[in-house]
Amino acid sequence: MINKFTATVLFVAFTGFAFGQASHHKKNKTTDLTQYVDPYIGTGFHGHVFVGANVPFGAVQLGPTNLSKGWDWCSGYHISDSTIVGFQHTHLSGTGIGDLGDISFMPTTGPIKTIKGTLADPGNGYFSLFSRKDEIVKPGYYSVKLKRYHIGVKLTATKRAGFHQYTFPQSDQSHIVIDLEEGVADIPTETFIKLVNKTTIEGYRFSRGWAHDQRIYFTAVLSKPIAHFAVYDTTALQQGIMLKGQKVKGVISFATKNGEKVLIKVGLSPVSSANALLNINSEIPGWDFNKVAADAHNTWNKELQKIEIKADSLSQLKKFYTALYHTMIAPSVFNDVNGEYWGTDKKVHNDHSFANLTTFSLWDTYRAANPLYTIIQPERVNDIVNTMLAIYKQQGRLPVWHLMANETNTMVGNSAVPVIVDAYLKGFKGFDATLAYEAVKNTQMQDMRGLKYVKALGYIPADSTVESVAMGLEYSINDWCIAQMALKMGNNADYDYFSKRGQNYRNYFDKQTGFMRGKLSATEWRTPFSPFVSRHMKDDFTEGNAWQYTWLVPQDVEGLIALQGGDQPFIQKLDSLFIAKGDLGSEASPDISGLIGQYAHGNEPSHHIAYLYTYAGQPWKTAEKVRYIMDNFYTTKPDGVIGNEDVGQMSAWYVLSSVGIYEVNPANGTFVFGSPAINRATIRLPKGKQFHIVVKNNSTRHIYIGAISLNGKPYTHDFIRYSDLMNGGALTIYMTDKPGNFGTLPADRPHSVF
Incomplete structure (x- = not known):
C-alpha cells in the first residue's frame, strides 16, 4: 500500500483532447501537476474564486x-x-x-x-x-x-x-x-x-x-x-x-x-x-x-512545475497546487498583441517594452503574493512594476486597487510602494529606478487620503477620516520602505525623513491599554474604546479591530517589541491574541474569519502575525500556529479557503508557509522560517538554477525545526535571505517533536534592518 504521495512519482494519465499522458520527471518528460488542482476549492463559504477556463495571468477568464x-x-x-x-x-x-x-x-x-x-x-x-x-x-x-x-x-x-x-x-x-x-x-x-x-x-x-x-x-x-x-x-x-x-x-x-x-x-x-x-x-x-x-x-503545467513538492498525502498536494494555481489568475494581461492598451488617462497607449496588466489587489497581495512572484515569476515582476509606473504617469500617483484602467481607491495605504521597493532592493533591473523612486516618493508626499495629516502631525486624527489607524499604520510601512530605497540610492536626506515617518506607528500605540488606537489629538484618544469591537467601514480599523491591528508593524518588529516592554511582555501579549474572546459587534466585517482567539486568518492584516514569535526568540510558537493554520484553515473542500481568496494572497500565504518560509517584512528580502508542511520541494529559478528544500523527520508531531543546513553546512539563522535562495542550492531542515534552541539567539533571529 502506498502511503506517500509525491508530485514527482504519482501521476494520472489523462487521455483525450487536453491532458496528454503524464509521466515521471525524467528524460525531458514532465509530471502532470494539473491533476492536483481542484478549482472547486474556494467556491464555497466566502472564497469567491473564479471557476472557468483561463491561462496564467490571462486577460480572459471565461x-x-x-x-x-x-x-x-x-x-x-x-x-x-x-x-x-x-x-x-x-x-x-x-x-x-x-x-x-x-x-x-x-x-x-x-x-x-x-x-x-x-x-x-x-x-x-x-x-x-x-x-x-x-x-x-x-x-x-x-x-x-x-x-x-x-x-x-x-x-x-x-x-x-x-x-x-x-x-x-x-x-x-x-x-x-x-x-x-x-x-x-x-x-x-x-x-x-x-x-x-x-x-x-x-x-x-x-x-x-x-x-x-x-x-x-x-x-x-x-x-x-x-x-x-x-x-x-x-x-x-x-x-x-x-x-x-x-x-x-x-x-x-x-x-x-x-x-x-x-x-x-x-x-x-x-x-x-x-x-x-x-x-x-x-x-x-x-x-x-x-x-x-x-x-x-x-x-x-509549466507554471505549476516551478515548485515541485513531495508530501505525505494527496490532500496536501491538492491544497498546495490549487493554492499555487490561485496565485496565477491575476494580475491579468490588459493589452493587445500589438502592444496597445487603454490607460488610466483614457487614452490609447502603445508600448511593447512591457506587458500592461490590471487587477491589482495590492493591499492584499503585497504581503505574500508579490514576494512569491519575485521567486517563481521574476519575469513578470518587471511587468508589474512597469505597469504601476505607467499608471503613475497617467494618474499622477501609484495605483491603490486598480481595475480595468480605473482607480477604485479601495483599501487603505499605498501598497504599490512596498511592491516596487521590494523589487528594487532585490535587484530587479527591468524598470527605470529613477522613475520608480520618483513615483513612490511623490505618491507618499501627496495630501489625499489622510497623507496631509501624516506630514503635518505624524498621525491621522480619528475624526478626520474613517479607518484612520489602519491607514496610518500602512503609511508607516510605506514610508519605511521608501527610506530603504533612498538609502540604497544614496539619498541620505530622504532616508532620514522617511525613516522618521516610518516610526509614526508609535503615535497610534496607547501604552495604557497596550493597543493601537484611534487618536483625536496629540493628547486625546478616541473613546469609548474596546479592542474587540469592529464596525465595518465606520471605525478606526479596516475589516478588523485593535487586537489584530496592534501587530501591523512588519517593518519594525523590534520597535513594536520595545513598545510592548520587551520580549517577554511582547510574547505574553501575542499569546493573548490567540486566546482572547470577545464580541466583535453586530456591525463587524464578514471578512473577519478564520479566528483563533482574535487572530483572523481570513483577513490579510493578520497574515504575518504568527511569524512574530520568532523575532522574540520563540520560533516554536510560530511553528505551532503556522502548522495549525495550514492544517485547519486550508482544506480540499469547496469551503477550503477560510476567507476571500483576495486575488491570490490567501493562497500565496499557504504556498510559502508550506515550504517553510514567509517574508514578514515586505521589503527587506528576508524570509522567516516557520514549519514546513512538505517533505521536499524543488523551486525552479531563472537560468536553470534550482533551490531544493529537504525536510527530514517531518510529521504531524514533528512540527518544530531542530536544525538546518544550507549547502551542506550548519545554518543557525531562523531566516533565509532572498539572495541566498535565488543563488540556488540545498536547504535541509531537520524536524523534531519538541521545541529546541534553534534560532533563539538574538544574532540568529530575523531583523528588520541588516
Whole structure:
C-alpha cells in the first residue's frame, strides 16, 4: 500500500483532447501537476474564486455565471448554485466586491428569450439549470451540460481570446444569445453589437461598477454561418444588423443537427474590435479546439512545475497546487498583441517594452503574493512594476486597487510602494529606478487620503477620516520602505525623513491599554474604546479591530517589541491574541474569519502575525500556529479557503508557509522560517538554477525545526535571505517533536534592518 504521495512519482494519465499522458520527471518528460488542482476549492463559504477556463495571468477568464447575485457571487459563481445565465469572458477571483462578467454568451434552443429570467418565472428567460455531475473544471478547461437545452458546452482560452464549443441537439431553433446587458455586479452604460459578415460579430460593452468606467471590445468568429441575426433593446426587437444602446442583445440563429458542434472564437481588447480580431488571429489562427485546450493545459503545467513538492498525502498536494494555481489568475494581461492598451488617462497607449496588466489587489497581495512572484515569476515582476509606473504617469500617483484602467481607491495605504521597493532592493533591473523612486516618493508626499495629516502631525486624527489607524499604520510601512530605497540610492536626506515617518506607528500605540488606537489629538484618544469591537467601514480599523491591528508593524518588529516592554511582555501579549474572546459587534466585517482567539486568518492584516514569535526568540510558537493554520484553515473542500481568496494572497500565504518560509517584512528580502508542511520541494529559478528544500523527520508531531543546513553546512539563522535562495542550492531542515534552541539567539533571529 502506498502511503506517500509525491508530485514527482504519482501521476494520472489523462487521455483525450487536453491532458496528454503524464509521466515521471525524467528524460525531458514532465509530471502532470494539473491533476492536483481542484478549482472547486474556494467556491464555497466566502472564497469567491473564479471557476472557468483561463491561462496564467490571462486577460480572459471565461466561465459560467450563476443567476444569483450577492456577496458570495463576487466572482459570478458559488458552489451552492445550480443555475447558469451565460458564459462570460471576464471574472474576478477572490475579491470582496463583485465586478466584470463582460460579454455574455448563452446557447439556447426554442423560442428566443433575451432576458435571463428569474427562479420564480424561469420560462420568461433563457437561464438553465445544470448538474455538477455534468460539470468538468480543470486548469484551462471547463465543460458542462445545459439541462434545459441539452446543449454540451466546452470552454478553453488563450491570453486574449476565449474558445467555445457548443454541441447542439437537432433543432430548427438553435440560438446563441449575446447579452451585453449582463455582468456580475455592474451596470452597462453603452453597448454596441454589429453583424460584420456571415461568421463574424463585433461590439463593445462599456459599464459602471466598482470600476467606474470600464470599456471592453470584442470580436466573435463562428465556425458555422449565421442563418439569421437579430438585435434587441432589452426585449424589443429592432430593425437592422447593428444596434447601440444601454442594454443591447444580439441573437444568432440557425438550424442544427443532433450532435452538431458549433465553435466560436471570441477575442477581447481594451482598445478596439479590430484589435480583438487581431488577438484571435494571433492566438487562435485555426479551429482545433483540442489543441488550444491542450496548450492551455500545458501552459498551466509549466507554471505549476516551478515548485515541485513531495508530501505525505494527496490532500496536501491538492491544497498546495490549487493554492499555487490561485496565485496565477491575476494580475491579468490588459493589452493587445500589438502592444496597445487603454490607460488610466483614457487614452490609447502603445508600448511593447512591457506587458500592461490590471487587477491589482495590492493591499492584499503585497504581503505574500508579490514576494512569491519575485521567486517563481521574476519575469513578470518587471511587468508589474512597469505597469504601476505607467499608471503613475497617467494618474499622477501609484495605483491603490486598480481595475480595468480605473482607480477604485479601495483599501487603505499605498501598497504599490512596498511592491516596487521590494523589487528594487532585490535587484530587479527591468524598470527605470529613477522613475520608480520618483513615483513612490511623490505618491507618499501627496495630501489625499489622510497623507496631509501624516506630514503635518505624524498621525491621522480619528475624526478626520474613517479607518484612520489602519491607514496610518500602512503609511508607516510605506514610508519605511521608501527610506530603504533612498538609502540604497544614496539619498541620505530622504532616508532620514522617511525613516522618521516610518516610526509614526508609535503615535497610534496607547501604552495604557497596550493597543493601537484611534487618536483625536496629540493628547486625546478616541473613546469609548474596546479592542474587540469592529464596525465595518465606520471605525478606526479596516475589516478588523485593535487586537489584530496592534501587530501591523512588519517593518519594525523590534520597535513594536520595545513598545510592548520587551520580549517577554511582547510574547505574553501575542499569546493573548490567540486566546482572547470577545464580541466583535453586530456591525463587524464578514471578512473577519478564520479566528483563533482574535487572530483572523481570513483577513490579510493578520497574515504575518504568527511569524512574530520568532523575532522574540520563540520560533516554536510560530511553528505551532503556522502548522495549525495550514492544517485547519486550508482544506480540499469547496469551503477550503477560510476567507476571500483576495486575488491570490490567501493562497500565496499557504504556498510559502508550506515550504517553510514567509517574508514578514515586505521589503527587506528576508524570509522567516516557520514549519514546513512538505517533505521536499524543488523551486525552479531563472537560468536553470534550482533551490531544493529537504525536510527530514517531518510529521504531524514533528512540527518544530531542530536544525538546518544550507549547502551542506550548519545554518543557525531562523531566516533565509532572498539572495541566498535565488543563488540556488540545498536547504535541509531537520524536524523534531519538541521545541529546541534553534534560532533563539538574538544574532540568529530575523531583523528588520541588516
